[in-house]
Amino acid sequence: MNDLSPASTTAWHTVGIDQALRQLDSNDDTGLTAQAVLDRRQKYGPNELEEIGGRPAWRILLDQFTNIMLLMLMAVAVVSGVLSYRDQEFPKDAIAIFAIVILNGVLGYLQESRAEKALAALKQMASPSVRVQRDGRLQEVPSQDLVPGDIMLLEAGDQVAADGRLLEASNLQLRESALTGEAQGVNKQATRTLAADTSLADRKNLVFQGTEVAQGRGRVLVTGTGMKTELGRIAAMLQGVETEPTPLQQRMTQLGNVLVSGSLTLVAIVVGAGVFFGGWGAFERLLEVALSMAVAVVPEGLPAVITVTLAIGTQRMVRRQALIRRLPAVETLGSVTTICSDKTGTLTQNKMVVQRVRTLSQSLQITGEGYAPEGEFVSEGQPLDPRQVTDVGLLLVDGLLCNDSVLQKEGGDWAIMGDPTEGALVVMAAKSGLDRHRLGHELQRVVEFPFSSERKRMSVVFSGVHALAADLTLPKALANAPYLMLAKGSPEMLLECCTSGLKGTEQFELDQETRSRILADSAAMAAQGLRVLGFAYRSITTVPNEGDPDLAERDLVWLGLVGMIDALRPEVRVAVQRCRVAGIRPMMITGDHQLTAMAIAQDLGIADADARSLSGAELEAMSQAELEAVVKEVNIYARVSPEHKLRIVKALQKDHQIVAMTGDGVNDAPALKQAEIGIAMGITGTDVSKEASDMVLLDDNFATIVAATEEGRVVYTNIRRFVKYILGSNIGELLTIALSPLLLPILDVPLSPLQILWMNLVTDGFPALALAVEPAEPDVMEQPPHDPQEGIFARGLGAYMLRIGIVFAIISVSMMVWAYQHAQQGGDPDRWKTMVFTTLCLAQMGHAIAVRSGSRLTIEMSPWSNPFVLGAVLLTCVLQLMLIYVEPLRNFFGTHLLSSFELLICFGFSTLLFVWVEAEKIYRRIRGKVVRD
Numbered sequence: 001m002n003d004l005s006p007a008s009t010t011a012w013h014t015v016g017i018d019q020a021l022r023q024l025d026s027n028d029d030t031g032l033t034a035q036a037v038l039d040r041r042q043k044y045g046p047n048e049l050e051e052i053g054g055r056p057a058w059r060i061l062l063d064q065f066t067n068i069m070l071l072m073l074m075a076v077a078v079v080s081g082v083l084s085y086r087d088q089e090f091p092k093d094a095i096a097i098f099a100i101v102i103l104n105g106v107l108g109y110l111q112e113s114r115a116e117k118a119l120a121a122l123k124q125m126a127s128p129s130v131r132v133q134r135d136g137r138l139q140e141v142p143s144q145d146l147v148p149g150d151i152m153l154l155e156a157g158d159q160v161a162a163d164g165r166l167l168e169a170s171n172l173q174l175r176e177s178a179l180t181g182e183a184q185g186v187n188k189q190a191t192r193t194l195a196a197d198t199s200l201a202d203r204k205n206l207v208f209q210g211t212e213v214a215q216g217r218g219r220v221l222v223t224g225t226g227m228k229t230e231l232g233r234i235a236a237m238l239q240g241v242e243t244e245p246t247p248l249q250q251r252m253t254q255l256g257n258v259l260v261s262g263s264l265t266l267v268a269i270v271v272g273a274g275v276f277f278g279g280w281g282a283f284e285r286l287l288e289v290a291l292s293m294a295v296a297v298v299p300e301g302l303p304a305v306i307t308v309t310l311a312i313g314t315q316r317m318v319r320r321q322a323l324i325r326r327l328p329a330v331e332t333l334g335s336v337t338t339i340c341s342d343k344t345g346t347l348t349q350n351k352m353v354v355q356r357v358r359t360l361s362q363s364l365q366i367t368g369e370g371y372a373p374e375g376e377f378v379s380e381g382q383p384l385d386p387r388q389v390t391d392v393g394l395l396l397v398d399g400l401l402c403n404d405s406v407l408q409k410e411g412g413d414w415a416i417m418g419d420p421t422e423g424a425l426v427v428m429a430a431k432s433g434l435d436r437h438r439l440g441h442e443l444q445r446v447v448e449f450p451f452s453s454e455r456k457r458m459s460v461v462f463s464g465v466h467a468l469a470a471d472l473t474l475p476k477a478l479a480n481a482p483y484l485m486l487a488k489g490s491p492e493m494l495l496e497c498c499t500s501g502l503k504g505t506e507q508f509e510l511d512q513e514t515r516s517r518i519l520a521d522s523a524a525m526a527a528q529g530l531r532v533l534g535f536a537y538r539s540i541t542t543v544p545n546e547g548d549p550d551l552a553e554r555d556l557v558w559l560g561l562v563g564m565i566d567a568l569r570p571e572v573r574v575a576v577q578r579c580r581v582a583g584i585r586p587m588m589i590t591g592d593h594q595l596t597a598m599a600i601a602q603d604l605g606i607a608d609a610d611a612r613s614l615s616g617a618e619l620e621a622m623s624q625a626e627l628e629a630v631v632k633e634v635n636i637y638a639r640v641s642p643e644h645k646l647r648i649v650k651a652l653q654k655d656h657q658i659v660a661m662t663g664d665g666v667n668d669a670p671a672l673k674q675a676e677i678g679i680a681m682g683i684t685g686t687d688v689s690k691e692a693s694d695m696v697l698l699d700d701n702f703a704t705i706v707a708a709t710e711e712g713r714v715v716y717t718n719i720r721r722f723v724k725y726i727l728g729s730n731i732g733e734l735l736t737i738a739l740s741p742l743l744l745p746i747l748d749v750p751l752s753p754l755q756i757l758w759m760n761l762v763t764d765g766f767p768a769l770a771l772a773v774e775p776a777e778p779d780v781m782e783q784p785p786h787d788p789q790e791g792i793f794a795r796g797l798g799a800y801m802l803r804i805g806i807v808f809a810i811i812s813v814s815m816m817v818w819a820y821q822h823a824q825q826g827g828d829p830d831r832w833k834t835m836v837f838t839t840l841c842l843a844q845m846g847h848a849i850a851v852r853s854g855s856r857l858t859i860e861m862s863p864w865s866n867p868f869v870l871g872a873v874l875l876t877c878v879l880q881l882m883l884i885y886v887e888p889l890r891n892f893f894g895t896h897l898l899s900s901f902e903l904l905i906c907f908g909f910s911t912l913l914f915v916w917v918e919a920e921k922i923y924r925r926i927r928g929k930v931v932r933d
């Protein structure tokens, strides 16, 4: 092997194809050997870019401390520290508050950077695979495995995984904006060699890592991998993983503002009233009350619990085959109202098998299942050799050669590399005994007009036509033709390009009647749910211009129709039904025939027997306003192009729908970006569509979208559940502290800042985390989706928090008044404070158990359905008792010893909150009110 070190220094655009292959010691036909790949992997390392960019660590850390609640806590710590200093006391509270602030910041930092890493890892899971020629076989390998010298294949929608020198390019256009900033596609050519000073943007014989294939196909000799690529060199241009604040985090910021301003107002009132009635002498004590109130109102544990919940949500979704690429998608999924799905591969299995062939002379059935090339051609009940009938034989050749898929045996099973539609045609041809390798020796592909979802057809031009004579009787016009064009595509569109037809060996001009008959045959097959393709050919004398398919694909000779079956995914029917019950509207948006789409939609329950469907052509003729009206009723869109998808999403959004839209092609990216949830296909999706998506379906399955919306709803409900739980407690504490100067004969605070922090972090924190993993309510998919615009206090949550806060305060204040008097009768007179502290903590435990469901009573729920809640409650109770009965802790937290009678009183009072919450449920049930969590 030549020394490969110059790989990164050679100006590959100046080098011819043969020399490049020689220099990298590679082989155009067979590619590298497995051993050569191993050696080069060792030498060059994996084909990866070092992750750089994004927010630096110090910035993430600093951002944690800009939160208004943490700022307020810091101010509290400073004031508390000054007071302790003046009283010559150890500044326990100040240190604790600072510690909590720092802990909160560090936790937030760790979680955020972990979330970034986790998202990056998830993205890696969806990282592109590359088709390479190795050991004489076509193989699919992860992009990290590429080495210099590999022969890599490119097609529309691929993201180029390494730098390379083109060996072959057919209509190849790349979008290089990631590298050069140039938005226009760049046409590439393999044959040219360029001057050394050609700028990067003009190196038309090279492809670069990170760019996208907009159209066409290419074969590339890999010249540079990893950091030794153009992109690697300017890696600073690379974006790090984006993190956007989720809508929920934004709502939490708003909540923080409300809480902080609300509590500061209350503080002003308490301090103002205190000074007014008690004079300035009371100011210092009032300041302590104010400090406690400020600490009480901040839900210190909440941000951490939310981050953990979202992380758990993404994990749960991955387990159900839905890979989240952007964190906000986790919650948005819960509010999806419309799912627009492709048909092929998402609703169906994308395992095509040809069943029918209809030419102008024959109508044939084809037997056999799966991709095994075993089966017969049957005409009117009799087996038939299809190559004996010229139009059928030529159609089979058309299907075989106007085709980029490969049929190969993998571990004993037949498998398709490439598009399953084309794979089915290879299998069909193989059943007749046609062999591409044998034909390929003489027949050479000279031009190709690739398939695109807009054109819905493809064609290729071959030289060496005479080689076909060994397999079939050729029509006269073809016998001496220098070139043969073979075309296939959607029957209506291909027929438009035809002027004549072939019946047996006879070519004749197509009249209107024959055209109508062909279309009627196609419609009849489509109505049975078959995917129908048309086939045509033409003999030509000169090689057509690559850039203009419309000019070349004309005056074609019609050959016939092929109908293939694509079985439904068995789980989709149930998923569609679940969508309907959940108030989510399933829609089908497909490139396929209207009747095929309709037959499948009816079978799946997406459309009724008399439902209306809209074709791309009808949609094209509509104004956006007209479409907005139609989109409210029509669920089936057929023969659409990717740009129609964008219009449909926009029309649905105008109607305030929250749209999840699937897409796999290179041109689906705008629609995916526009939809609230853009969904790409993990298996068949192009890299470009994945890059534009919020979520990737690892199994391409519609049922997975429904599963992900369910998980989204569960996450959202659980967040509401623990927000309710935590903030009810904060309001209760706040009111208790604010009321104590009014109700007690002395001016004193029942809870020290340290104790409040303990409650907010530990006694609220553990149960809240346990509530975050609460399993779905059984009816979660029987409810309508929630409104994504709804505020944090929507659907009674604000009222609940306030109500529970007040009840909480009434319980603790009544207990406080009793405890105060009780404590004055002997023993430690400050015991009442510990009784209040304990009652507040224990009452929250009852609340945690009751809040698990807004409608079901606790006795109706199994404690084992979420054992974490039970565990958290037990743990917290033990910790609370330790604070009272373990001496060092008692000294540190400033609690007082309680007698068992006093402890019993605390337990008694604290159960009242549980009783209240349960009573609310019973009341609502009697009144017939339905609540949603």
Ligand code: ATP
Binding pocket: 341, 342, 343, 344, 345, 419, 421, 422, 451, 452, 453, 456, 457, 458, 488, 489, 490, 491, 531, 532, 533, 534, 589, 590, 591, 592, 593
């Ligand atoms: P969906 O959008 O649901 O995935 P689809 O796969 O049928 O549906 P397209 O791939 O855009 O949508 O195909 C549209 C039509 O183009 C098909 O109905 C078929 O007639 C034709 N077609 C599909 N694949 C090819 C191909 N490889 N070559 C030629 N024509 C094709």
